[in-house]
Amino acid sequence: MASPWWQRAVVYQIYPRSFADASGDGVGDLAGVIARLDHLRGAPGALGVDAIWLSPFYPSPMADFGYDVADYTDVDPLFGTLADVDRLVAECHARGLRVIVDWVPNHSSDRHPWFVASRSSRSDPKRDWYVWRDGRPGGRPPNDWRSSFDRVGAAWTLDEATGQWYLHKFTAEQPDLNWANPEVEAAMLDTLRFWLDRGVDGFRIDVAHEVGSVPEPPAGTPGTEPWLRDQDWPGSHRVMGRVREVLEEYDGDRMAVGEVYVFDQRRLTGYLAGDELHLAHNFVFMNTPWSARAFRQTVEEFDAVAPPGAWPSWCLENHDHARVASRYDGGGRGPARARAAALLVLLLRGTAFLFQGQELGLPDAEVPPERVVDVDGRDPERAPIPWEPPSAAGPGAGFTAGEPWLPIVADAERLAASVQRDDPRSALALYRRLLELRAATPALHEGRQTMLGGGDDLLAWVREARGERWLVAVNFADGPLRPRLGGAGAPAGELVLSTDPGRAEGRVALAGLELARDEGVVVRLDRA
Incomplete structure (x- = not known):
């Protein structure tokens, strides 16, 4: 039996304000998203993702840029209309793209x-x-x-x-909202049905771990401990169960992924215990330092504590966190590390989530004090996508014909999507190849996984299914590394992909394989 689509999927987050602006007012909109769908799927040279997740487009005063919802069943005129949502869903489905909508129930x-x-x-x-x-x-x-x-x-x-x-x-x-009130629960669950009836395929649930919290401490909690930031409340589990029930009223193919911002993977996986969420964003993984040992521990711990049937998901960027090329910069090594990190997100066993522009290797934008608008300092990662070089498209870099609501990234001339599209050495070319390989290789989207040893400098694992075995290895060392890969179970294989654009592909003996600094490789292992 085929695994559910959401287990095999690569999901691409679209932050509508910053994706593409069709109206020319400097703020992205739904018509702009529709105009750029061929970048994602359904056209030659498309990225090849399986689903999009749309950050909020509801009517809002924008105190928190859409996460302050004034109407759960409409569209802010800034972004378009309900007819635009319907057209977007239809255009996505025609391309084989699923549509996930952000839902803000807390x-x-x-x-x-x-x-x-x-x-x-x-x-x-x-x-x-x-x-x-x-x-x-x-x-x-x-x-x-x-x-x-x-x-x-x-x-x-x-x-x-x-x-x-x-x-x-x-x-x-x-x-x-007071989820202890049955009227609130009924009204909010009806907002899910509103979008499900319009054909959406699932929901990303904002701060799922906070829903249903109450100002009285749980029994046995001493004093006034700050349980706020990092709590999964008992009420949250009940609400997620009710969400699951609503999804199952439909065709059985709808899904929910929760923003469960906790740093205990046992608690995190408690939301994946069969009758609650299908997936939960893993913020332990997202906040892991650039260390092979730390990433290995996170992955192995998830597998050790997860209940039967729980499925992992991996992401390293979203609209709330600094981009990988900036967060892991380490003395100018950010671009190379961002390329290597693509293997972690896309080739570990689990569902992959990408943030718009991640496939271009974008760093955070420089936002001068007078342009800061976000209450929590998240403007740099939310900068608009540069679709064209400013020298050709003007200061809006193909994102807008007007003044962008946030500054375009400084190196837009080189990082623009159109510049990278035909460059086989670009970050975009790397992501396209990785997604194509993942989609075409059962071992890489549904296969078993074995983590290999390697200390602080090497993260390596083997994926296998249907008689094929694949090795993925990433060098975290400060220089070249000749890893010991005896646990891979094969002496040689075909090096199919490297994050180093200068690496020659072809036959390799694992005993003699050397990885450059910050390089990741994918090797199809010989059959035993």
């Missing part, structure tokens, strides 16, 4: 009609749709919880008109 915007009603009076029928509490003596908030955003401070805001405080684990413009 909080709404303070402009959402539900919260406008809730704060209007203590007796309003929707008062209990949000988390309201009396303060402590001396005008203090109900407890010492802090926002996940350091610049915001307390996670409570006093509503002067009604004399109570409301909870917001992010900005004050993002009040937390």
Whole structure:
């Protein structure tokens, strides 16, 4: 029986504000996404991903750039219309692309009609749709919880008109929904059905581990410990189970991936125990330092603690984290390490998630103080995609005909997609080859995995299925490395791909194989 599509998939995150701007106002939109779909799939030279994940496009005051939702069943005019969503879904499906929509269940915007009603009076029928509490003596908030955003401070805001405080684990413009209220649960689950009825294939669930949290400590919790940032609440598991039930009302092919921002993989995999999420983003992996030993420990620990049937997923970039080429720069080694890191995301056993521009090897953009707009300093990784070199397309670099809402990356002339498209040595060419190889090779998208030893300098593993065995090895050392690969179980093979564009491919003896600094290779092993 074939494995589910989401287990084999490479999912590409689109941050609509920064992907492509068709209107010329400097902000990306859904029409721009449609115009650039051939970059992803369905055209010669396309990247070859299997699904897109769209960050929020809902009506929003943009206090948190769309994660403050004012209407869960519509589209902000900045991005387009519901008809644009329908056309996007149809265009994706025609190309064989699945569509995953970001769903934000922990909080709404303070402009959402539900919260406008809730704060209007203590007796309003929707008062209990949000988390309201009396303060402590001396005008203090109900407890010492802090926002996940350091610049915001307390996670409570006093509503002067009604004399109570409301909870917001992010900005004050993002009040937390009260999932203990059955009416909230029913209304929010209906928003899932709205998009499922329009043909979307699944959801990425924002801060899934926070949904259903309450300001009273769990039983046995001492004092006022800061359980806020890194907690998976019992209520969150119940809500994820209800989400799964909604998905299974449909054709059985819909999926949910959760943003479960915890740093304990046993707790993380608890969300994958059969009747909750299909996948969960692994932030232990995303925050791993550039160390072969650290990555190996993370991968092996996941396998050791995961319940039966739990499927891993891997990502190293998204809209909230510095890009790999910047995060792992290490004295100018960022571009080479970013190429090597592609093997970690795409060839380890699990579902792969890419962030737009990752396939171009983009670093973070330089954002001068006067251009900073995000409350949590995440502007550099959210810079617009350079589709064309500025010398040909102007300062908007093919992203927009207007003024980009954030600066384009400094090296857009060299990193633009059109420049990389026909360069066999480019990051884009490497990603295209990797995705093509993964899709065509059962061992690399569904096969068993064996991690090999190698200390701090070598990360190596073997994938196997249907009689084929493949070796993947990445050099983390400060110089060339001649690894010992006896555990690979074969003396030789065919070097099919290297992240070093200067490497000649062909037959290799594993005993004599030398990896350049920051190089990763893929070898089809000889049959035993």
